[in-house]
Amino acid sequence: MPYFDAASSAPLHPVARQALLAALDEGWADPARLYREGRRARLLLDAAREAAAEAVGCRPDELTFTSSGTRAVHSGISGALAGRRRVGRHLVVSAVEHSSVLHAAATHEAQGGTFAEVPVDRAGAVSAAVYGEALREDTALACLQSANHEVGTEQPVAEVAELCRASGVPLMVDAAQSLGWGPVPTGWSLLAASAHKWGGPSGVGLLAVRKGVRFAPQGPADERESGRAAGFENIPAVVAAAASLRAVRAEAAAESVRLRALVDLIRARVPELVPDVEVVGDPVRRLPHLVTFSCLYVDGETLLHELDRAEFSVSSGSSCTSSTLTPSHVLRAMGVLSEGNVRVSLPAGTTAEDVDRFLRVLPGVVSEVREKLGAPVSVAPSPAAATSLVVDSLGKRCPIPVIELAKVIGEVPVGGTVTVLSDDEAARLDIPAWCAMREQEYVGEEPADRGSAYVVRRLS
Amino acid sequence: MPYFDAASSAPLHPVARQALLAALDEGWADPARLYREGRRARLLLDAAREAAAEAVGCRPDELTFTSSGTRAVHSGISGALAGRRRVGRHLVVSAVEHSSVLHAAATHEAQGGTFAEVPVDRAGAVSAAVYGEALREDTALACLQSANHEVGTEQPVAEVAELCRASGVPLMVDAAQSLGWGPVPTGWSLLAASAHKWGGPSGVGLLAVRKGVRFAPQGPADERESGRAAGFENIPAVVAAAASLRAVRAEAAAESVRLRALVDLIRARVPELVPDVEVVGDPVRRLPHLVTFSCLYVDGETLLHELDRAEFSVSSGSSCTSSTLTPSHVLRAMGVLSEGNVRVSLPAGTTAEDVDRFLRVLPGVVSEVREKLGAPVSVAPSPAAATSLVVDSLGKRCPIPVIELAKVIGEVPVGGTVTVLSDDEAARLDIPAWCAMREQEYVGEEPADRGSAYVVRRLS
Incomplete structure (x- = not known):
């Protein structure tokens, strides 16, 4: 465990x-x-x-x-x-x-x-x-x-x-x-x-x-x-x-080298094993034992719960965890994705076998969560494309607004826009982060009757 | 111990x-x-x-x-x-x-x-x-x-x-x-x-x-x-x-009866065994395990030290202990003697043998401390009595001012006064308390160049 x-x-x-x-x-x-x-x-x-x-x-x-x-x-x-x-x-x-x-x-x-x-x-x-x-x-x-x-x-x-x-x-x-x-x-x-x-x-x-x-x-x-x-x-x-x-302290020199290598492995392998992932934080000037990544189209609480069922105890800076309703102020200040966020911090003595097993388990857990949420696997352009679309995600919590955005972006032509209506605080952080990851243009945010309207222009 | x-x-x-x-x-x-x-x-x-x-x-x-x-x-x-x-x-x-x-x-x-x-x-x-x-x-x-x-x-x-x-x-x-x-x-x-x-x-x-x-x-x-x-x-x-x-709590009912009896024993025996002692606090409406008394002409720190040498760990509300230079605000508010103060608070499981040994050891310890300080054993009237005397105790710490007062009170005739000059904060509490215990009249306190002048009239 x-x-x-x-x-x-x-x-x-x-x-x-x-x-x-x-x-x-x-x-x-x-x-x-x-x-x-x-x-x-x-x-x-x-x-x-x-x-x-x-x-x-x-x-x-x-x-x-x-x-x-x-x-x-x-x-x-x-x-x-x-x-x-x-x-x-x-x-x-x-x-x-x-x-x-x-x-x-x-x-x-x-x-x-x-x-x-x-x-x-x-x-x-x-x-x-x-x-x-x-x-x-x-x-x-x-x-x-x-x-x-x-x-x-x-x-x-x-x-x-x-x-x-x-x-x-x-x-x-x-x-x-x-x-x-x-x-x-x-x-x-x-x-x-x-x-x-x-x-x-x-x-x-x-x-x-x-x-x-x-x-x-x-x-x-x-x-x-x-x-x-x-x-x-x-x-x-x-x-x-x-x-x-x-x-x-007496053990720190040796243990930090060992854990640093395990964290390097996680940093390198997670983006290879899991699609649509952003590993955050400085890859070199960092604590030896800690790595954080965020998974698009995943909600943090479900992810933690599924990892716990697979016997891995990790934490999350996502907004959708029981102890908080706003995304981590750290991820927000960095301007990186907060949804599906996982922080792995290895205690002294963590074995390479445990890290290997984590890397084996993680891809399946993430794709299961995405499947349950109906997250897009790939974005296929729609035959009858409108110039702009409005997605009403009011009342829906992270990561649903981003999932709905990702589902419809292919339905507008390149140059067209999608406007996401959302009253979830996390959207303000996660929609621009999604645009950066997907190389779409984040046009900006406008006040709406309820929540905000986030405008995204399709570039590719 | x-x-x-x-x-x-x-x-x-x-x-x-x-x-x-x-x-x-x-x-x-x-x-x-x-x-x-x-x-x-x-x-x-x-x-x-x-x-x-x-x-x-x-x-x-x-x-x-x-x-x-x-x-x-x-x-x-x-x-x-x-x-x-x-x-x-x-x-x-x-x-x-x-x-x-x-x-x-x-x-x-x-x-x-x-x-x-x-x-x-x-x-x-x-x-x-x-x-x-x-x-x-x-x-x-x-x-x-x-x-x-x-x-x-x-x-x-x-x-x-x-x-x-x-x-x-x-x-x-x-x-x-x-x-x-x-x-x-x-x-x-x-x-x-x-x-x-x-x-x-x-x-x-x-x-x-x-x-x-x-x-x-x-x-x-x-x-x-x-x-x-x-x-x-x-x-x-x-x-x-x-x-x-x-x-x-499960042990409290039985243990409180047992410790209450041991404290009652201390309350009764200490004034019999040690002259010039005041047992303070309510004898009935009280915690089961705690008793406090004060010994005239004794300084608290020496008393604690000697009791520690005799293997008894107690505390004191006297001013002359290492952690404080003013007498306990509790004793002061009660208007009781603070010098030579000893608080005994028995932990659960204290044996009657330990309390007995404490009662055997205490009288000798107190009289040794008094002897070292040159405290009066009895007050004998002086043949050539003046009507009033001034005792300069400036710069001297508790219990010296009270000891010097006790030493000279016999040298003034009944009706005469002793004025004690003292800049020790404890004197303000202890001189009136001594008067009450000795049935002498505490006339009052007057400001002096340094410290205060405490005036006592001999009544007996």
Whole structure:
């Protein structure tokens, strides 16, 4: 039963499990107390901080344990913004940050601040030059992920850090997806990460704040963790997080080469095995273990369900999955297809056999889903072609509007147009993406009584 | 090595350990995902919520798991205040709430709100009538602990809840110290608790919000836990928390009777064995396992250190302990002695032998500490008595000012005064408390060049 969703949460690393067990008996007391149980807890906490700080590349007194990566991001952003409030209230983020960053930015805006999203290219990367242009006199903080969680693309952190340094703006790096693979390039001012992403336990995030960075923790005062993470310390989990970070780092060099080759195989074979597929994200500057592709004429939820029945656990940035009704903001920012989206993120130890079996299973699963939805196999021109056609897809959800577009495009002559009426948010992203893949012209979007009218001109 | 500080953190209950281990292998995936590992995690989370809700006495959909009791308190208060912002911005708390409540109140005040502290009697209890008078038209929220964490006194929650209901004010009960012993009396609107206080793991708090209570979660949006607790769910710990809550509840009836008797023994024997001791807190309406007393002429840190050497782990609300420089706000609000303060809180399973040994060890430890500090053994009148004396205790820390006062009181005639100059914050609390214990008259406090002048008249 191969689990291919390490980017959501990695199975507990054996070292994490072992360290957690050992620390359960030693680390339950209050480390602020003077008696032996408290001193023992304090020793464990201090040792874990030293080990984690070394892996992060910071001083132990710069590192705080939070209760999750999300909390690390929220506290890091709010503390840095408050610490530099006199400079200004402007925040810069990339358009493809994790939702915890974007939600913190939205909260900042709701409280009277401003923020700018730096766009990305079709591979999902910001341009350092464009990022640098977004920095202003009143920019209090800039945020950039080390690598994207949905498509794996690495960001130019070192270059952006240098531009931030030159502008005197602290840079916070969300390293949640990459920290297990290696340290973040130097130059960051704040860093956030999450233990369960590298095989550590749930309940532990890391927040590092470099000495000299102005930082004012928000929320009610609490003396623990330098005032940066309220609540009783979760020492057994912290010990397990630090121990497993060291363990995965020791294995990272060899494992990243191995998984990189498996991902290269998926990247190369999926477009050969499955028609109408777009593999997204940077093919080279990327996380070793993660690849994302989108399948035309397929809805994400059915695809996940069928892959689950075939015993593969993957995730999707499509809009048609149970947890969300809008397509992934990452795919949207990249301008790539979101329908039938599949993210494969291999946990350490994934075997070549599992990947082979995935590649054997995938084509049949995709074509079954397409068949059920009545997706076009090939586009045959209709004998009695009209100059333009209108397709009413109102009330229909992704991928139906694109399927209906694909079905009728052959019925108009070359130069004619198809207008798709749709009130599904995903259509705004997927119809232009389909046009790019099919080399048809996307004319544009017009408001309609309900939803929007998307106009496509047949070119071939 | 008897550990007598369960009120800080209880050792992990065997059921918690067992449940945590089992859930480590089943509960690491994202419960929002559709694949089997996600569904399995979701089942565990749902079952834990059902079990915990039953113990709390609420519906599962009213209960949220947070990352700590402190977080539950912070989120509960900020969410309830924001939800009722149109009613007003007034908050009512008791003067002896946990610091997490008082810090949240201070943050509310810093953001433009107001709050009132309801005073307590010398036993540490609020009067329901006085609490009711503090409720105003614009009161958005009232907070009252179920029982005090430092002295064990139970609060009149049911009566206060009834008054709150009549005024239309939601009541938030901090049940951190009592939830393991039984459900909170009905009538509350919000309830907060902390798993590691009942023998559950670190990293889990409970926040219950009754249906119909206006509640607006603060901070960046996060879809997990009904939007009330940001961050990836810590399912193994949540499972262990729920399982151990059921387990300690099953043992609570018998264990509370047993520990109540041991605490009664301590309450009775300590004043017989140790001179100049004040046992504080309500002797009857109290937590079963907790007792606090204060020893004149003793500094808290040395006492804790000596008890630790004798293998007893206890805590102290004295000012002279490493983690704090001001005396406990609880003891201060009660108007009782804070110097030489010892809190004994027995974990489940504490043996009568351990308590007996504590009672054998304590008198010697206290008298040794007093001897080192040169504390008075008895007060003998001096032959050449002056009408008034000034004692300069500036720069000296608790309990030295009280010791110096006790040493010279015999040197003034009955009716004469001793003025103690002190810049130690604890003196403001401890000199009046000493006067009450010694039946001398506390005349009052006057400002001085440095610190304050505390005037005491000899009555006997």
